Amino acid sequence: MTMAITTIRIDYATFPEGFDLxxxxxxxxxxxxxxxxxxxxADASDVLSHLKIELPTAQLGAASRTLAEMRLI
Structure with a gap:
Protein backbone atom coordinates (compact mmCIF):
# COMPACT_ATOMS: atom_id res chain seq x y z
CA MET A 1 0.00 0.00 0.00
CA THR A 2 1.35 3.43 -0.98
CA MET A 3 1.07 6.34 1.42
CA ALA A 4 0.31 9.85 0.11
CA ILE A 5 2.91 12.41 1.16
CA THR A 6 2.37 16.14 1.62
CA THR A 7 5.12 18.74 1.44
CA ILE A 8 4.87 21.94 3.46
CA ARG A 9 7.23 24.78 2.62
CA ILE A 10 7.74 27.63 5.07
CA ASP A 11 9.73 30.70 4.02
CA TYR A 12 12.36 31.64 6.59
CA ALA A 13 11.31 35.29 6.27
CA THR A 14 8.00 34.41 7.93
CA PHE A 15 9.50 32.72 11.01
CA PRO A 16 8.63 34.35 14.34
CA GLU A 17 11.26 35.69 16.72
CA GLY A 18 13.03 33.08 18.77
CA PHE A 19 14.28 30.94 15.90
CA ASP A 20 18.00 31.21 15.17
CA LEU A 21 17.89 31.62 11.40
CA ALA A 42 7.97 13.91 9.42
CA ASP A 43 11.15 14.78 7.57
CA ALA A 44 12.18 18.45 7.80
CA SER A 45 15.09 19.93 5.87
CA ASP A 46 16.68 23.24 4.93
CA VAL A 47 16.24 24.25 1.29
CA LEU A 48 18.14 27.58 1.09
CA SER A 49 15.26 30.08 1.35
CA HIS A 50 12.72 27.88 3.08
CA LEU A 51 12.14 24.91 5.31
CA LYS A 52 10.66 21.80 3.68
CA ILE A 53 8.57 19.39 5.74
CA GLU A 54 7.36 16.10 4.28
CA LEU A 55 4.76 14.06 6.14
CA PRO A 56 1.91 11.61 5.54
CA THR A 57 -1.06 13.46 4.07
CA ALA A 58 -3.38 11.64 6.49
CA GLN A 59 -1.67 13.50 9.34
CA LEU A 60 -1.74 16.97 7.77
CA GLY A 61 -4.40 18.26 10.17
CA ALA A 62 -2.45 17.30 13.29
CA ALA A 63 0.79 18.64 11.80
CA SER A 64 -0.90 21.93 10.92
CA ARG A 65 -2.13 22.34 14.49
CA THR A 66 1.37 21.74 15.86
CA LEU A 67 2.96 24.14 13.36
CA ALA A 68 0.31 26.75 14.21
CA GLU A 69 1.07 26.34 17.94
CA MET A 70 4.72 27.01 17.07
CA ARG A 71 3.54 30.13 15.18
CA LEU A 72 5.02 28.85 11.91
CA ILE A 73 1.77 28.84 9.95
Whole structure:
Protein backbone atom coordinates (compact mmCIF):
# COMPACT_ATOMS: atom_id res chain seq x y z
CA MET A 1 0.00 0.00 0.00
CA THR A 2 1.35 3.43 -0.98
CA MET A 3 1.07 6.34 1.42
CA ALA A 4 0.31 9.85 0.11
CA ILE A 5 2.91 12.41 1.16
CA THR A 6 2.37 16.14 1.62
CA THR A 7 5.12 18.74 1.44
CA ILE A 8 4.87 21.94 3.46
CA ARG A 9 7.23 24.78 2.62
CA ILE A 10 7.74 27.63 5.07
CA ASP A 11 9.73 30.70 4.02
CA TYR A 12 12.36 31.64 6.59
CA ALA A 13 11.31 35.29 6.27
CA THR A 14 8.00 34.41 7.93
CA PHE A 15 9.50 32.72 11.01
CA PRO A 16 8.63 34.35 14.34
CA GLU A 17 11.26 35.69 16.72
CA GLY A 18 13.03 33.08 18.77
CA PHE A 19 14.28 30.94 15.90
CA ASP A 20 18.00 31.21 15.17
CA LEU A 21 17.89 31.62 11.40
CA UNK A 22 21.66 31.28 11.21
CA UNK A 23 21.20 27.57 12.05
CA UNK A 24 18.58 26.25 9.59
CA UNK A 25 19.54 22.60 10.15
CA UNK A 26 18.89 23.01 13.87
CA UNK A 27 15.50 24.60 13.13
CA UNK A 28 14.61 21.67 10.90
CA UNK A 29 15.61 19.25 13.66
CA UNK A 30 13.48 21.03 16.28
CA UNK A 31 10.41 21.04 14.04
CA UNK A 32 10.90 17.44 12.96
CA UNK A 33 11.23 16.38 16.60
CA UNK A 34 8.09 18.30 17.63
CA UNK A 35 6.09 16.49 14.95
CA UNK A 36 7.56 13.10 15.79
CA UNK A 37 6.67 13.60 19.47
CA UNK A 38 2.99 13.66 18.49
CA UNK A 39 3.39 10.58 16.30
CA UNK A 40 3.93 12.16 12.89
CA UNK A 41 6.83 10.62 10.96
CA ALA A 42 7.97 13.91 9.42
CA ASP A 43 11.15 14.78 7.57
CA ALA A 44 12.18 18.45 7.80
CA SER A 45 15.09 19.93 5.87
CA ASP A 46 16.68 23.24 4.93
CA VAL A 47 16.24 24.25 1.29
CA LEU A 48 18.14 27.58 1.09
CA SER A 49 15.26 30.08 1.35
CA HIS A 50 12.72 27.88 3.08
CA LEU A 51 12.14 24.91 5.31
CA LYS A 52 10.66 21.80 3.68
CA ILE A 53 8.57 19.39 5.74
CA GLU A 54 7.36 16.10 4.28
CA LEU A 55 4.76 14.06 6.14
CA PRO A 56 1.91 11.61 5.54
CA THR A 57 -1.06 13.46 4.07
CA ALA A 58 -3.38 11.64 6.49
CA GLN A 59 -1.67 13.50 9.34
CA LEU A 60 -1.74 16.97 7.77
CA GLY A 61 -4.40 18.26 10.17
CA ALA A 62 -2.45 17.30 13.29
CA ALA A 63 0.79 18.64 11.80
CA SER A 64 -0.90 21.93 10.92
CA ARG A 65 -2.13 22.34 14.49
CA THR A 66 1.37 21.74 15.86
CA LEU A 67 2.96 24.14 13.36
CA ALA A 68 0.31 26.75 14.21
CA GLU A 69 1.07 26.34 17.94
CA MET A 70 4.72 27.01 17.07
CA ARG A 71 3.54 30.13 15.18
CA LEU A 72 5.02 28.85 11.91
CA ILE A 73 1.77 28.84 9.95
Missing amino acids: SRPDAIAEVIEQALREIGIP
